[in-house]
Amino acid sequence: MQPIKVLFVCMGNICRSPTAEGVFVHLLKQNNALDRFEVDSAGTHAYHVGEPADSRAQQTARQRGIDLSFIRARKFTASDFAHFDYILAMDSDNLAILQRACPEEYQHKVQLFLDYATQFDESDVPDPYYGGPQGFEHVFDLVTDAASGFYQKITH
Template sequence: MRKIKVLFVCMGNICRSPTAEGVFNAYIASRNMAHAFDVDSAGTHAYHVGDAPDLRAQKAARDRGVELRHLRARKVKSTDFEAFDHILAMDEENYAILTEACPADHKHKIRLFLEYAPHLQQNEVPDPYYGGAYGFEKVLDLVEAASEGFIDTLQREGMLTN
């Protein structure tokens, strides 16, 4: 069975997208679905390549049982557009950067992650970098909801069976 390849993307790949990667991995592991996925995260900018996620993101995630310290930031590569089935942007700015860089035949793979949580009535996962601890908690809440919605969508569309 071919794995579903998912890439989460924010700007620097040290707050939102590694949090989404960690939360999504924990979500699929808890549902015995980890075997069906390859999951990664990246940034549209190379500000923090090689760095671990922000310590505040790590702490907030760890408090919910999700470990991020093993992750390392990387920049989106041109080969990612072909390699991944789903490229999920955290906000409109990064969505625009991705769609501009993406070859036309792969643009359909790029979506805003929060499209999978329409009940939240919010399009973007806000960047918590310059805010307080609450911002990291909010990011966790949003990516948890979107992770559940994403899996529900894959199952509903027949792309994933459990």
């Protein structure tokens, strides 16, 4: 059986999308489903290629029992459209960037991640980069909610 391939996308791939990747991998491990998935994250811009997740994102995740240290930033590539089954944008700006670049036959794969949230009404995961620790906490809460909703939707 082919794994379900999921890609989380934000702008620089050091705050939001690596948090989503780490949270989703953790959720899959809790559900003994990691072997059924391939999970990655990427950025629409190449600002931080090769860098680890932002230290504040890592600290927030670590405080909640999730490790992001294995993640390195990369830029989204055109081949990702064909490779991944789900391409989940963290906000409407990155969604628009992906939709403009996406070939017609793959448009159905590109979605807004928070469409899967069940406890929050927000549509965009805000970029916490220029804010304080509370921004990273809020991102973590949003991402955890959407990851759970996404998992439920695709496995049930």
